[in-house]
Amino acid sequence: MTVKIGIMGYGNLGKGLEYAIMQNSDLELAAVFTRRDPKTVSIITQNVKVYHADDVFDFQDKIDVLILCTSSAYDLPKQTARYASAFNVVDSFDTHAKIPEHFKAVDIAAKNADKTAVIAAGWDPGMFSLNRLYAQAILPDGDSCTFWGKGISQGHSDAIRHIANVKDARQYTIPKEEALKQVRSGSFENLGIRQKHLRECFVVIDETKLCDDEKSVDILKNEIEHKIKSMPDYFDKYDTKVHFISEEDLIKKHSGMPHGGFVFHCGTTGKNRENRHIIEYSLKLDSNPEFTASILAAYARAAYRLNKDGVSGAKTVFDIAPAYIINKTGEELRSTIL
Template sequence: MSRTRIGILGYGNLGKGVELALRQSDDMELAAVFTRRDPADVSIATPGVPVRREAELEQGAGDDIDVLILCGGSATDLPTQTPKWAARCNVVDSFDTHAAIPRHFAAVDAAAKEAGTVALISCGWDPGLFSLNRLYATCILPEGTDYTFWGKGVSQGHSDAIRRIEGVADARQYTIPAPEALDRARAGENPQLTTRQMHTRECWVVLEEGADADEVRRQIVEMPNYFEPYDTTVNFITQQELDRDHADLPHGGFVLRSGATASGKGHVIEYALKLESNPEFTASVLVAYARAVARMAAEGQSGCRTVFDVAPAYLSPQSGDYLRAHML
């Protein structure tokens, strides 16, 4: 049986995580890594796999790839990369700017339908697995309230957004849930909470030499969608301090729905993740959904999809008989 051939575009933390996740998937293999950097400067962990420039994709270098996993950032990379490459091949991305997902979906859907490819967007754990749990819980408890708490952990997307600001050399951003708000949701109080009441954001930023700290701070705290709705603290430190104190990339969070059935009985549904490595876990989700994309493409489907559109069985390398016997 032939294995699904996967390409990686972007070899940062997420791209490296995809490469690791493929080692645990016997039905899949890494075919190539594409990068905007000089390939000679990129050393990957899989022997015999070529590293190529992103531009080579336009010259047919990815024609033998079944699914291209896009590992760029949501702030500036994926809004252009996903529709561009969906016009050439099947793709998966982790676009996580929630407010912009409908616009991103429309752009990618148009490109994929015209090309006859399948493109899965906003895949990971939120959006992604948390999205599914919000949907399931809302369907089961139609009368109720949803709550999503992230952290404490490093947000890859928010950290990347800070690093794109002129004058920033490096950054880490921690999302921190408000303990009182989380406790009230778990207790079934159904509190009405604002975005600002549920989380705070903590930024650790390394400035480039000569950068204006006040201007960088202003751009961070006023950034729409990312930081403006939250109480945000910006701390400036050295690269040595960042490397020493903020090298790990943990994350996690909770999805809750508190509601009542028709008799008035109260119920709380909770789904939780505790992640030692945000990029490695996110990459593992991307790889599972890349398997699903390859299967949908083989069936002749085309257009943009989200996790809402993918049957769970498509994610597993096991047969339907196996799943029914062992997991149902």
């Protein structure tokens, strides 16, 4: 029995999903949908075709779960509910503040269609959220703390690219070692924004704007650096390092999409709360989109199984028993992993 998967959107996330499906023997890629001209999109799975996104509703009988790999910020707020009215769907919607309204809209659409829609299934929200929940449920008298990185922040990189005379840029969010050390020792105090993370930027100046005069170049660099460091919310509350490098070096050394982070929870137990317990969960990811895609694949399995069990509506990782996401029976799980 295989679960037939449709991929909506074939960017980094969609590609990662195609690879993830290849690693799961019970998942099968049925079709890829794109808003581009399908002829211009080539995929690696043999005998599977690329279709235009507009044609997806013709595939209701051919797809068990449609996984949405479009933009979380711009597409999912409208798309997930729309597709949940015809398909079991999974998305990695990641705007934390807007999850409640997204959940509501998707829940109504999915319930009306007897479909199962898993939303916000990535690593944060997602795996990090699960670790926060388990830790807080077990040790309610405690504090949680999340760090992100070392990894590329797409939003911050984009913000730098919008500065005049900047050709390209990458921004790494980096947890501060002192803060990690402090938290590992059980102290969560005085950890403000500046104390937790460092921002490191690699910037390529638009060469056509450069004159030969070294002094002018220095002035331009100072100007850009100042603009970055004073950018409200994005950088002004952080310690920020700026490096100017060549376009060649940016491509060579900073083209990957690594990411990761840490979830800590420190709680106390005992008659007088004298015993302390520290829970740490961490991810070190070579490829943020491929890891996220792997989570989407596992939760597509869950969406399919839940729907077969008669469960419909919007679900998050909190609502789904772990056994639903893995390709093993209960007996296998109890005798091998438990």
